[in-house]
Amino acid sequence: MASFARRIIAPAYPSIDSCHEVVMNKIACRSLFNQPAPLRKIQEEEMFKRIVFASVGAGLLAATAVAQTSAPTPPSSSSTPAAPAATPASKPAMPENNLAGKGKWRASKLIGVDIYGPDDKKVGDVTELVFDKSGKVEMVTVGVGGFLGIGSKDVAIPFEQVSWSDQPMAPAAPAPAAGGGTAGTGAGTASAPPAAAAPKAPAMYPDHGKITLTKDQLKEAPAVTYSGS
Structure with a gap:
């Protein structure tokens, strides 16, 4: 009966160790609240500083998180590059219009060209063109x-009556040598034909012109005048 009573009554009372722990806590709490006022004020200030520092740190962390969230995403390397700005189209270079070698003549170059008669003798030269x-x-x-x-005069000749040529006049053939040469030399040695003239580069004017009038006929023809011009 006594053992049963001890089992029931024992939990209602704390053990010696628990009582010692309670006593020590009460002593610590009492020592905390029983501290002098200056020391308690210092501790309160330290606690306030910790709270302020904790608030500022939390604010900085929150601002950093917002900045990282709103920062623009850098373009990926796989994205298509933007087309460059269109530059004003440059003016195309004009092609060179070279008239040489196209059968064109220059009027300034035609003046002074020699004119020959039907006997292949020169009768004059071109002095003017009339359009x-x-x-x-x-x-x-x-x-x-x-x-x-x-003492010279200008004679007008229709343009279509002049035969123009780009090749120079062939030189006259030399007179044949007189007969009666010695037996060792025979009747004479034939001269070699003149070498063909090399083709000229396009000069844009003819080498000469040829007409059917002789020099004497041109001297009898009326002269051209430019009265009133």
Whole structure:
């Protein structure tokens, strides 16, 4: 009966160890609250600083997190690069219009070209070109007679009556040698034919012109005048 009573009554009372722990806690609490006022104020200030520092740190962490969240995402290397800004189109270079070698003649180069008669003798040279209003060359004038331009006159010849040539006139064949040579030399040695002239580069003017009038006929022809011009 006594043992049963001890079993029932024992839990209602703390053990010696538990009582000692309670006593020590009460002593610690009493020592905390029984501290002097200056020391308690210092501890309160330390606690306030810790709270302030903790609040500031939390704010900085929150700002960093927001900045990282709102930072723009860098473009990936696989994305298509943006097209470069269109630059103003440069003016295309104009092609060179070279008229040489296309059968074109220059009027300034045609003046001074030699004119030959039917006997392949020179009768004069071109002194002027006469055009109509449409630009077609109607005639050329040939300077005839005179000496160094003194006493010469210009004779008009229709352009289509002049035969133009790009090749120079062939030199006249030399006169045959007189007969009666010695037996050792025979009747004479034939001269070699002249070498063919090398082709000229496009000069945009003919080498010479040829007409059917002789020099004497040109001297009898009326001279061209430009009265009123």
